Amino acid sequence: MSIATLELDLDLFSGPFDLLLTLILREEIDLLELELADVVLAYLDHLEARGELDLETATEFIVLVAALLELKSRLMIAGEDDEELLDIEPDEAAEELLARMLDASRFRSAAAYLHELLAREHGVRFRRAAPPAGVLRALPAAPEDPLDPSILGAAIGRLLVKPPPVNLRHITINRVSLAERLAHLRTLLARGRFNFEDAVTGADRMTVAITLFALLELYKRGEAAWEQADNFGEIHVHTLHEEVGAPVSAAVAAGAAG
Amino acid sequence: MSDPATEGAAEDPAELARTVEALLFLSSDPLSLRELQDATCAEEPALIAALALLTEQYAPGLRGIQLRELAGGYTLASDPGAEDAARRLFSRPRAATLTPAQAETLAIVAYLQPVSRPEITRIRGVSADSAATTLLERGLIEEAGRSQFGAVLYRTGTQFLKLFGLRSLDELPDVARWDPTPEEQSQLRERLLRAGEARAESGPAPQ
């Protein structure tokens, strides 16, 4: 499993871990009020119930919790009623954040460069075909180290697993669903771009949160991206992928509406 | 699609010949005159002239690649004179590993053969194109005709049994050992398709 789907049942919040992160980033949940120890305990409970340690998930969890701790300690210091600290802290915090943003910006530029390289290769295709039958037949009988056929059975076993049904009822009280918000955003996206605020006009906090979650989902799937010129400024959402875009999305939206 | 520039280009026999050459190079199946015409938007006489030009360029003995006219159309193939070298090339030892995507695709072909590419995609929930092509290139799967809907069908290839040290397909391990819900009665194919579709739905986006 991914750490994103870890179910939490805390005083302040119940739902999956990644929704918690979203709400914190959106400042819908005050990180200062959240007992991070409870999050860690919930994860340990989950590990115990599972009976095995998935190292990749564990690493991801530690990174995320460390980030939350860092953020929280920063908030706590900045919140102290101390003029001097207030003067210094944002400075240092900014330096740290700046270092991270520079790192991210470097690789965003590198990504843009890769796009250029790819564009330069536009229209260059490679032949991909099986070798002639005669050549294949003549190949040596067996590699020295044959693969274990059980990897094939195990692969089929994995493919037979059905996903658990997605259920967000406990946090949405059935009024708003991720699917519905996705459909809503895709309908708006059909226009090409829109303002996030317009997508949630008059909505309650939970709907806003689920809508934001839906937007993250669209971003993850390469359907949408956004720009925000200033911190706390307006969020402009635009469509990303013409290929994945209009027709299918429209069909999904229509299906969800009906 | 067919803007004036393309149309104009199609008039130049040398340029049309280059385009046809590229198409024949890329396609692993023979291309009919009709398919070439649709792709190049050229008139039939121009196309025939281009093919004549290519036939000259690929005259026997000139190249390591031959232009052949088969029942199904035109195709490029390696010169048989290079077969010894080709055999040496393909028998060079290579790491006998499979990526997870390749293992899944190969398992689907092994247990369900013949199986179509769209079926593999439905079961896996993601496109299997890259994995399937690599398996084809390694001779682990091969084409086995077309389904009634025209999709390419796959079965395991000559290298499959060799890679796993099996004598026959009967030696494939029984899936029951890894079955998460052995109580289900329906056929393996049905169950795989249902599970794949359920996974595709749980992720809300179209693929």
Next chain:
Amino acid sequence: MSDPATEGAAEDPAELARTVEALLFLSSDPLSLRELQDATCAEEPALIAALALLTEQYAPGLRGIQLRELAGGYTLASDPGAEDAARRLFSRPRAATLTPAQAETLAIVAYLQPVSRPEITRIRGVSADSAATTLLERGLIEEAGRSQFGAVLYRTGTQFLKLFGLRSLDELPDVARWDPTPEEQSQLRERLLRAGEARAESGPAPQ
């Protein structure tokens, strides 16, 4: 393996060029000088002469096929001039378009390889899971063992160099080239500070 007939053949540069051409046609991966040598049983100078001959035959503008030096070897590829026709024939665009998330993930892997998924997430600030999965699926990145903490490590593979037209990773420019200018850095710093102050003023810190 190397019977006298083959040896003799290898002496004739035109014939060797034909054999090399056939091998390049058959192989989907670029072939290194070494691999060509092993397959043709030719001496290196003869092989280099044969490749020079092929390079002439495939000089730009002559053919619908290009001879390219990519990913540490030689390979044949279609001429971009045929792309419109190829798209009509295969009814799909050339495989590789990248979403911004995929491009960023790929850039991080290309520069920092081997690099783990949590590390990619840390740099990007958002999860790289689905982007990494797609890149894996398309063969642009591959697994490269595990970190000391057990996280899967990624590196780029041959497919990456091929599709991006690179001979080797050394051709990628130094990542420092994209460091923001001092002015940009100070602008960014100021903006961060302003945001921090805005927050300090507006947010009555909860107890």
